[in-house]
Amino acid sequence: MPDGLDQVTVSLGRLHTLVADLQHQAADCRQQLHAAREREEAQFRQSMDAMFQEHRRRMELALRPAIVRAWQVVAAAAGVLILMFAGSLLLLKQANERLSAAQARAEAAEVDAQVQEAARHVEISSCGGRPCIRIDRSAATWKSEGREYVLVGD
Known part of the structure; x- marks a missing residue:
């Protein structure tokens, strides 16, 4: 039976060598897969960055007219508000002048009334x-x- 035992030992040695080769191949495959995944991730990142930059550029180009219109609307609204404020100030000034003139006329009329009242006694x-x-x-x-x-x- 030593022959059978030698055959089992040789077979076990070959099996051990085969398992070691398979483990080595699996480790190599893992390393290759890891390297391929890292390359793919780097490519994906670059592609996503390029897409993001292109998308941002397109959005800026698309929004530029809207931003210009928005600033024009803001400027027009500010102009209208300034004109309304200036008009209000002008109206207030005119109303104040009219009030002052009316007060002066009222005071003069009061003096005239007092003079007329006094004239009735003279x-x-x-x-x-x-x-x-x-x-x-x-x-x-x-x-x-x-x-x-x-x-x-x-």
Whole structure:
């Protein structure tokens, strides 16, 4: 039986060599697959980067007119707002001038009304062709700027 044992030993040696060769081939295949995967990943990254850059360039070209229009709209809106603000200021100035003029007229009318009210208490006549008034010497007087006035009315 030593012959059979030698054959088994030789067969086991061949089997061990075959397994070692297969393991070596599997390791080589793994390394080749890993290298191929890394090359493919690098190629994929480059392709994706190129596609992204092209997509970005196309988007910028497509959006450029819209961005220009948006800025034009913003500028036009700002211009309209500035014109409206200037117009409002002009209208406010005119309204203020009208109010001031109306206040001045009202004050003048008030003074005129006071003068007319006072004139109702004074008798104006003609004395030898010259105007004259009749006043009550016992009435109270008012002094202003070195002159003396007789208070007329209540």
